[in-house]
Amino acid sequence: MLALVAAGLLAAACGNGETILNAGNEPATTLPVEAPATLPPVDTLAPGDTLAPGETVPPDDTRPPSTTLPPPTTTTIPLADLAECPVDALDEGSGTVELTLWHGLNAESETALTKLTDAYNASQSEVRVELQNQGNYSQTIDKYVQSSQGSRPDVVIFPEYVVQQTADSDSVIPVAACVEESGYDTSTFQPSTLTAYSTAGVQWGMPLGVSNPVLYYNKLVFEAAGLDPEIPPRSLDEVRQFSQQIVDSGAASYGIAVDSGTDSGGGWFLEQWLANEGELYADNGNGRLAPATRVLYDQPPGVELLTYVQQLITDGLAFNVGDNAGGTDTFFKLADESAPAAMTIGTSAALGTVIAALGGGLIPGLTVDDIGVGAMPGPGPTPTALVGGNALFIVKDKGDEKAAAAWDYITYAVSPEAQSQYVTDTGYAPVRADALDVEPALSKYASDPRFRVAYDQLIASPDDPALQGPILGPQREVRGVTARAVAEIFNGGDVQAALSAAATQANLLIADYAARN
Amino acid sequence: MATENINFESPRGWRLAGRYMLLAVVTAVVLFPVYTTVIAALKPGDKVLQNPLVPDAFTLDGFSDAWTAGHLDRYLLNSFVVATVITIVQLLTSVLSAYAFAMLDFPGRGALFVVFLATLLVPFEATLVVNRRTVDSLGWLNSYQGLAVPFLATAFGTFLMRQVFLGMPLDLRDAAAIDGVGHLGFLRHVGIPLVRPTLGALALFSFLGSWNQYLWPNLITTEDDMNTVQSGLRLLRSSALDEPNLLMAATIIAAIPIVVVLLLFQRQLVRGLTAGAVKG
Numbered sequence: 001m002l003a004l005v006a007a008g009l010l011a012a013a014c015g016n017g018e019t020i021l022n023a024g025n026e027p028a029t030t031l032p033v034e035a036p037a038t039l040p041p042v043d044t045l046a047p048g049d050t051l052a053p054g055e056t057v058p059p060d061d062t063r064p065p066s067t068t069l070p071p072p073t074t075t076t077i078p079l080a081d082l083a084e085c086p087v088d089a090l091d092e093g094s095g096t097v098e099l100t101l102w103h104g105l106n107a108e109s110e111t112a113l114t115k116l117t118d119a120y121n122a123s124q125s126e127v128r129v130e131l132q133n134q135g136n137y138s139q140t141i142d143k144y145v146q147s148s149q150g151s152r153p154d155v156v157i158f159p160e161y162v163v164q165q166t167a168d169s170d171s172v173i174p175v176a177a178c179v180e181e182s183g184y185d186t187s188t189f190q191p192s193t194l195t196a197y198s199t200a201g202v203q204w205g206m207p208l209g210v211s212n213p214v215l216y217y218n219k220l221v222f223e224a225a226g227l228d229p230e231i232p233p234r235s236l237d238e239v240r241q242f243s244q245q246i247v248d249s250g251a252a253s254y255g256i257a258v259d260s261g262t263d264s265g266g267g268w269f270l271e272q273w274l275a276n277e278g279e280l281y282a283d284n285g286n287g288r289l290a291p292a293t294r295v296l297y298d299q300p301p302g303v304e305l306l307t308y309v310q311q312l313i314t315d316g317l318a319f320n321v322g323d324n325a326g327g328t329d330t331f332f333k334l335a336d337e338s339a340p341a342a343m344t345i346g347t348s349a350a351l352g353t354v355i356a357a358l359g360g361g362l363i364p365g366l367t368v369d370d371i372g373v374g375a376m377p378g379p380g381p382t383p384t385a386l387v388g389g390n391a392l393f394i395v396k397d398k399g400d401e402k403a404a405a406a407w408d409y410i411t412y413a414v415s416p417e418a419q420s421q422y423v424t425d426t427g428y429a430p431v432r433a434d435a436l437d438v439e440p441a442l443s444k445y446a447s448d449p450r451f452r453v454a455y456d457q458l459i460a461s462p463d464d465p466a467l468q469g470p471i472l473g474p475q476r477e478v479r480g481v482t483a484r485a486v487a488e489i490f491n492g493g494d495v496q497a498a499l500s501a502a503a504t505q506a507n508l509l510i511a512d513y514a515a516r517n
Numbered sequence: 518m519a520t521e522n523i524n525f526e527s528p529r530g531w532r533l534a535g536r537y538m539l540l541a542v543v544t545a546v547v548l549f550p551v552y553t554t555v556i557a558a559l560k561p562g563d564k565v566l567q568n569p570l571v572p573d574a575f576t577l578d579g580f581s582d583a584w585t586a587g588h589l590d591r592y593l594l595n596s597f598v599v600a601t602v603i604t605i606v607q608l609l610t611s612v613l614s615a616y617a618f619a620m621l622d623f624p625g626r627g628a629l630f631v632v633f634l635a636t637l638l639v640p641f642e643a644t645l646v647v648n649r650r651t652v653d654s655l656g657w658l659n660s661y662q663g664l665a666v667p668f669l670a671t672a673f674g675t676f677l678m679r680q681v682f683l684g685m686p687l688d689l690r691d692a693a694a695i696d697g698v699g700h701l702g703f704l705r706h707v708g709i710p711l712v713r714p715t716l717g718a719l720a721l722f723s724f725l726g727s728w729n730q731y732l733w734p735n736l737i738t739t740e741d742d743m744n745t746v747q748s749g750l751r752l753l754r755s756s757a758l759d760e761p762n763l764l765m766a767a768t769i770i771a772a773i774p775i776v777v778v779l780l781l782f783q784r785q786l787v788r789g790l791t792a793g794a795v796k797g
Binding site: 102104106107110111132133134135136139142143146147148151153335353356357360361362363364 | 562563564565566567646649650653654656658735736739740741751752755756757759760761
C-alpha cells in the first residue's frame, strides 16, 4: 500500500520523467552547432578556424601514440585560437557585476548550491550571482541550446555528458584559458575530474561536484538475513549471492531494485559497468583519441553484462522499477512495506537528500543510520567509477567584466573551503583532494564513512583508457536509445537483439552529429 | 439518495442499480488521486507516508509553507494576467474574423477559411522550436508578451463563432444596414448580444486553456519571477522533493482558481458549446 501511494504521490508530483537529482528521461534535443560549415567533419578544431575541405590538421607532438588505433584526428587545440578569458577585467570595473547562473539541481543539491552562492555573494561586493533553476539538467540543456547567445546566462552548470556538445557549440570560454591567464593552480585537483570536462586537450568546464553511482542498502534487512550490515557486496556476483540469501531468509522480497532510467540504470550505469570491466563503450578510445564512430556495448561484454542483470530479475532476486521517472522509485522500493528490496544503486549526489528525507521521518521505521552506502558493485572484482556530476561553464560574449566575475565565482566554488562544505551537504565527492583537509568535510568523512564511498572508489580507479569514460557528441541522445534497450531487456526482451538495435540507432546519431559538425 | 427510489422488483430497477454501481466505481477511480492529494496536503511532513490513505493527522502548515516557499503569489498573478489577456484578445479576434467569414462576401472567402481551419491540424508542438526562436529574437523571453502573444488568435474560436453567425438570419444584418448601422455597429448592438452564450463558452475555454498551459511557459521562462503557476509547480517539485505534503498543498492552491471558475460557469460552457450544434 505504501508503494502504491508513494508511486501515486510521485506520479502526481513528477509528471514527466526527470530524475530527482539528475537530468531527465525526455527525448533530447540535439545541440545545433554554430561552427563554420567549412570545418572538416571529424575535427574538433577551434571555432573560427577554417580549413579547406581537403586540408588536414597539422599533427601535434603531444597526442597519444597511435599504434593500433586509426590516426588520431583530435589534436590539442592551441588556446590562443579559443575565446579569451580576461581574468583581470574585474579589477577595472566599478560597481557590482550581476551574473545569472542556470542550473538544474534539486533538493539538497540545490540547497547546497544556494548556500555556497549566498556565501560568495556575502564575501565580496564586486560580484553578485543570481541562481536560476531551470528544473533539471535536461531542461537546462534544452533551454540553453535553444536560446540565442544573448538570452543565455553568464554561467551555466552542465553535467559531464554534454561536454563535447558544449565545446562544439562555440558558446563558452574554455576555463583552460582562465586557468592559464590567471596561473591558477590545479595541482591538487583529481586529474580524472579535469579530464572529464576536457576535449582535445582543452578543459572547457570547471568541475563543481563529482558524483558516481553507489550502492544504497538497508542494514536492518542485511541483519535479518544474517549478513554483516557493514559489509556490502562489491561485485555483481556478490550482489547475486547476497540477494539469494536475503530472499531465501525472507528478510526482504527482493535483493536489489534496478531501473532503466537514462541517467541511472538504463544509460549511466552501463557506461560505469563497462569501464569497470576495462571495456570501451565507444571506439577510438572511448572517443578520446578521435571522435567516436560507433558504440561497442552490443559486443559480447555488454551482452553478457546485461544478460546477467536480466537473469537477476528473472530469478526474482532483483526488481525492475522501470524508467525511474523522478529518480526516487528505486529508493522508495527500499521502503516498500509489502515487497521491499534490500539494495539499490543510485547516484552518490542523492546521499544528502536521502539523509534529509529519512531524518525528516518521511519513511516510517527507517532511520538515517539504517541506510548503508557501499561502492558500486560491477562485473569486475573491484569497484571503480567514472567521473559524473557537473561543471561550471562560462558563457562567452557577455563582456570582459562578466567573464572575469564568472571566473572569480568559479575559483570560490572550487576553493578547498567551499568544496568541503558542498560535499558535506550533498554527497558529491570533492574535485580536489585538499578540500578534505579542512572542515567540515574533514570531520564528516571521518565520522560518516558513507560520504567518502564515492570519493574512495573514484581515486581507487586505475588510470586506464576505459576509465576515462566515453565522450560522444550526441551522448545524451545515445543514452536515451540505450535506456530504451535496457528497459526492453529488463522486461524480458532478447539481450543481443535489443542491444544491436540500440547500437544501430546510436551509431546513426553519432554519424549524424559528425556530419553536422 | 436516488438509490432509495430504485425498485428492485422490475428489470428497469436492476438496470438503474447497475448503472449507479458503475458510476460509483468510475467516480471513485476519478476521485482517488484528488483524495490522496488532499490527504497528503493536510498531513504534517513526517506523517505523509504513514497510513497514507487515512486522514489521521491534520495541519495547514503545508499550505502556508507552500505559499511562501513556492512564490505562489507571484506565479498566480502571472497566470492570471496571461490568461486574462489571452482570453480577451482571443474573443476579439475570433468574433471579428468569424463575422467576416460568415456575413461578408469577398473573393476567396471559402479558400481562405479552409486555410484558416488547416492551422487547426498543425499541433502547437510542431511549431514549438520555431516559435521559441522567434520570441527569443524579439527579446520576449521572460515577458508577458512572450507568454501571451502566440495565443492571441485561434482557428478554433473563429470556427466556433462562425457557426453561430451562420445561424443568424441575414435579414438582421440587412435591417441594420437600412438603419445606417455599419459592421462594427451591428456587431456591437446586435451580433454580440445574440451570440453571448457561445462567447461565454469560448471565454471559459480560452481561460482554462491558457491557465493550464505548461509546456510553453516552461520553455520561455528562465527567471523565477516570470513563471506561471504551472511551470512554477515544477520548480517547487524539484526543490521540495522530500516534502510531498508541501507539493500537494501547492497543487491544490494552483487548482483552486480553475475549479471556482468552472463551478461558476459550467452551465454556460455546456450551453454555449451545444448552441452551435443545432443550427437555428
